[in-house]
Amino acid sequence: MQTTPLMLIPLAHVDADEATSVFHDFAEEWERRRLNTFVRHCDRRRYAHAHGAMRLALSQVLRRPTADVTLRRTRTGKPYLRGGPAFSLSYVDGDAWLAIGLEDALGLDVVDLGPAEGELDELVAPQAEKHAVALVMPSLARPDVVVWAAKEAAAKLADRVEVAPEDWRVRFTHCLEVSADGVPAARVDIVRMDAALVAAIARPLQPGDAATSGTQVAS
Known part of the structure; x- marks a missing residue:
């Protein structure tokens, strides 16, 4: 299988003044309405x-x-x-990441594997699903968090964010596969970006898909 080119861009590296100026000059009306829903100034600035x-x-x-x-x-x-x-945006710890690809759609969720208060509930991240993640990327400190990220990425891909995390299923076939009732299956690649950050990137599942991590991280 040939991997579709993908860019994963840390938006925190983009100059804040330039980016904010571009937003105020060219944002769509729905973006301006969304901006005004934030109460805290830091959230408005981040958006x-x-x-x-x-x-x-x-x-x-x-x-x-x-x-x-x-x-x-x-x-x-x-x-x-x-x-x-296609593109997808994800926030983690106040920073934003952008994935850009050539498919009709994709979904991105970036998570921090740093210290947290206990594992996610078994209902959200069952043992079998954590094992499926471990087959793709062994020795992860928090496979439960990566299961969550895989489901979030698939929900963004399908534009089905209303589907509860426990209603998504994660399994390993020839790749990491995520699906829910009435939703086409997604192929999710897991990419370790540094010691703490991991990205889950969901794309439409194609016949013969195999696990890969051929992602370009732009500086």
Whole structure:
């Protein structure tokens, strides 16, 4: 199987002033309404920076001026570009990460494997699902958290964030496969980015898919 090219971009590296300026100049009306729902200034600043930085990254990939990057959204509020490329945004510890690929859709969830208060409930991360994750990436300190991330990534891919985590199923076939009733199965790649951060990247499952971690992390 040939892996579809994918970029994984840390938006924290994008200049805050430039990104925020881009947001205020070019944000869609629905983005401005969303910004106004945040009570805390730090949350408003984080949202404006992430969406401005996302526009800058997409404009580079599309080779278009930032003003020409028109974001649309689905019924659940998921942003997308008509005609692609596919992209997905994830927040972790106040920072934002952006995945950009060539598929019709993708889903990203980034998690921190650092210290936490106990393991996730068995209902959310059953032992069999943690074992499936371990087959893809052995010796993970928190396979339960990665199970959660795989389900979140699949939910973003399918735009089915209303499906509860316990209703998703994670198993290993030729790759890590995540599905739920009435939702097409997703293939999820797990990528370790550093000692603490792990990304789960969901893409449509194709015949013959095999586990891979061929991801480009942009600086």
